[in-house]
Amino acid sequence: NAGVTQTPKFQVLKTGQSMTLQCAQDMNHEYMSWYRQDPGMGLRLIHYSVGAGITDQGEVPNGYNVSRSTTEDFPLRLLSAAPSQTSVYFCASIGLAGGTSYNEQFFGPGTRLTVL
Amino acid sequence: GEDVEQSLFLSVREGDSSVINCTYTDSSSTYLYWYKQEPGAGLQLLTYIFSNMDMKQDQRLTVLLNKKDKHLSLRIADTQTGDSAIYFCAENRGGYQKVTFGTGTKLQVIP
Numbered sequence: 001n002a003g004v005t006q007t008p009k010f011q012v013l014k015t016g017q018s019m020t021l022q023c024a025q026d027m028n029h030e031y032m033s034w035y036r037q038d039p040g041m042g043l044r045l046i047h048y049s050v051g052a053g054i055t056d057q058g059e060v061p062n063g064y065n066v067s068r069s070t071t072e073d074f075p076l077r078l079l080s081a082a083p084s085q086t087s088v089y090f091c092a093s094i095g096l097a098g099g100t101s102y103n104e105q106f107f108g109p110g111t112r113l114t115v116l
Numbered sequence: 117g118e119d120v121e122q123s124l125f126l127s128v129r130e131g132d133s134s135v136i137n138c139t140y141t142d143s144s145s146t147y148l149y150w151y152k153q154e155p156g157a158g159l160q161l162l163t164y165i166f167s168n169m170d171m172k173q174d175q176r177l178t179v180l181l182n183k184k185d186k187h188l189s190l191r192i193a194d195t196q197t198g199d200s201a202i203y204f205c206a207e208n209r210g211g212y213q214k215v216t217f218g219t220g221t222k223l224q225v226i227p
Contacts, residue, residue: 004158031212033212033213035217040124040219041219042119042120042204042216042217042218042219042220043159043204043217045213045215048212048213050212056213058213090158090159092158092159094212096212102147102149102164102166103147103208103212103215104161104164105159105161105215107158107159107160108158109156109157109158110156110157110158
C-alpha cells in the first residue's frame, strides 16, 4: 500500500491563480480530510468527507472547495489564491468500517504552497 | 479556551529523558494522541491513551494523563538523535472531524 499520497510537493502561485491539490489513498478509507499547518498554530481542519459524495466544512473552509467523487480521491481546490493561503497542506484519512477504536489518522507527506 | 497548548521547543542531550507537556481543553475528550512529524513528512501516530487511563507505557514512551488538570505528557526515555522531530498532542472531542491538534513541540536532541 502506498498509503496517503499528495501532489505536488511544492507549488508557487500568484495571487488570483487557481489550482488543485491532489490527495489519494489506497486503504479504502471512508473518512478523508484536509488540514493546513501554519507556524505556531498547529493543524487546522479545512474540509472533510465521510464517504463518496459527502463533504462538509471544517474550522477554516473559506477560499477552498472540495469534492469526493470516489473513495480514493479527495482534491482540494483553491479558486483564487491569496497570500493568506501560504501554508503546508496535509491530507489525512481514517478507516471507519473495521477501523481502530482510537481512530488513527494516516497523513500524506504534505504540499508546501506559497502564494505571492 | 479552545486551544490545545504546548511549549514550542525542547532541547535535551542524547541519552537523557525528554518530557513534552500538553494542556488540552475538553474534559470529555475520549482519546488523546501523540503524533510525531519528521522534517518534510506528514504526521505519524506515535501513541495514544484512552481517557479512562492515567498512564500508558510503550517501550521508551510513557504517557501520563491528568484528567483533573487536563494535562497530558509524553516521556521519552534514553532520547536518541532519531527522536528529533516535532511532537503534536491532539484530543478527540467526539467524532473524526473533532480532533484538535496542539501547536507542536520541536524536540532537539544534542549528541
